[in-house]
Amino acid sequence: MRPDLLNPLFAEIEGLDGVGPKLKKPLERLGLARVRDVAYHLPERFVSRRAVPDLDAAGVGEQIVVALTVTEHRGSPSPRAPFRILAQDAIGNVIALTWFGKAAFSARKALPIGERRWVAGRLDQYGQMLQIVHPDHIAESSESATARQMEPIYRLAEGLTQPRIAGFAEQALARCPDLPEWIEPGVLDRAGWPAWREALAAAHREENAGARDRLAYDELLANALALLLVRADNRRRRGQALAGDGRLTDTLQLPFPLTGAQVRSVAEIAGDMAQESPMLRLLQGDVGAGKTVVALLSMLGAVESGAQAAMLAPTEILARQHYETLRRMAAPTGATVALLTGRDKGRQRESILMGLLDGTIDILVGTHAIFQDTVNYRNLGLVVIDEQHRFGVGQRLLLTQKGRRTPHVLAMTATPIPRTLVLAQYGEMDVSRLDELPPGRQPIDTRVVALDRLSDVVDGVARHLEAGAQAYWVCPMVRDEGENDDLAAAEARYASLKERFGDAVELVHGQLRPEEKDAAMERFASGRAKLLVATTVIEVGVDVPSSTLMVIEQAERFGLAQLHQLRGRVGRGTGKSTCLLLRGDALSEVGRERLALMRETQDGFRLAEEDLRLRGGGEILGTRQSGEEAFRIATLEQTSRMGQMAQDDARLLLERDGGLTGSRGAAARILLYLLERDWGVQLLRGG
């Protein structure tokens, strides 16, 4: 049960003044549903701003507020091209105000031609012209535009403004109670960190490294504690020793020999499964390293010893794809493979449930639906969790730890995580690494192309398709905006490519209904569609070997790890593959370096290390990329710097007070609920 102390923080966001039905949706898009979410919606950066009478008084690169009169709307907003509004200052200097994506629509409304507005933002130069890209504020009076010297800049969604969200944050902070300290006093002293409540307030008020570190540390500590609790519980449990006899695996007819790394991993897994104590093992292997076969061999091993195996995929698309692959590969062995997703209803579902119960189904593939309470197995011996890089693996682990006999667990990830981060993200799991790609893979020819050569790129795609190959086109992540804007960009690109390529183009994105998504993917995988336009939903695991061209728009907006994942969709067959990274015109130093690295190497582990390096280096407020990071508060850099410390702190606490019943233990429980790692608490007696 959640401690009452936390109730004000877990109250619905509507309790805040000014949050009505209209704002609920944009807030939700930012993941803000409760007061605590708003309190933890930390500024992405701060600007200190100077009010200037005109642009002559300001320097390029400076954060300013200036009064401007709107003179022209250049074209109309379109997700395809930047939208510019021209304006003049008091002495006639012309400046362009520029927007990308959907934000342009509200900008056009906020800046009617002929009107004077106070505009706040960073002054840039674009060719000969002065410009402000995505102004932070537009106000009708000078007071509201210049009120603050040091101003937090929050991530926004369509319909929200900076002052609005700053106001909500202020209210949320006012509702934060004082909480007992959960950090080891020695650690706290040495670091000189503020208490939780002050840290949160400071993080909203100013660029405060100590406050940020403390909040990140809280998250790392909570995660370490939760994983240790799961681990300790796992050690107390009994599983079943499953030693396969090779009866089924011997009949497999794989079209290739296993790589050395695959053989080694299969042996490590079999060794664990032959023990009675339940396995907790992580299989790390770059995209295309061949994790599926390893999973299949392990699952067949379980089936040989009379148990069942289940494979959990993060999305419907992936579940279906695994199902097809596994069924095909397992066919000669006679093992039965079934698929269960949230979409299966009625009789279909009933018959799968029956098969699981009476043991006629050996291997079940599916989404989280496979762990619902109503799903009962005759004898589940092994659970494989695929591609869990998004929210960490702990909660998924817990799903598997029910029942009398605990199944063995194999978690697989394609995200090459720097060694320094494995412990923080996965706790003390045993690790097998597939550090060798199957032979015969050709390197992917990676090129960086300026976005203004778009028509050449489209011609290149046309030649590629005419030659009978397939291609992916990944649409940009839109700055500062939510998923809907990514969607708008993808839809616009889809429309324009459809004009050229007709029915050969398919679109997939996260908001399609599962049936639609599957149908689109099906058309692409079967080769009926040639070009797949997508938001980043294709990031995880999709496998279409005949697709050998990948176009990634505004590639500089993606992190290295994510680019690497995306690029890994091609180069899967034996044909030569190409990856075109389209870059926008405002390329930062780090952006440039990132793209250069992509060209230089295809080693996922190296890219992960470099990603960490590029983000480190004194950047207090790391830019976050959706879906890429395991933690919501802690950046990669903080995780690598403080992860070990948090792990040690958590271990020490549990050694002294394994039931979390002492006073610091009680504080730690509060932390686990606060940061929603309370799945570990359920394992404690009286939790």
Ligand code: ADP
């Ligand atoms: P991932 O590790 O990304 O899940 P997959 O398991 O999907 O990779 O494998 C990628 C491709 O490589 C598949 O088409 C698979 O059949 C093939 N493959 C796997 N192992 C080998 C191998 N030892 N030799 C050749 N091809 C292999």
Ligand code: MG
């Ligand atoms: Mg895979």
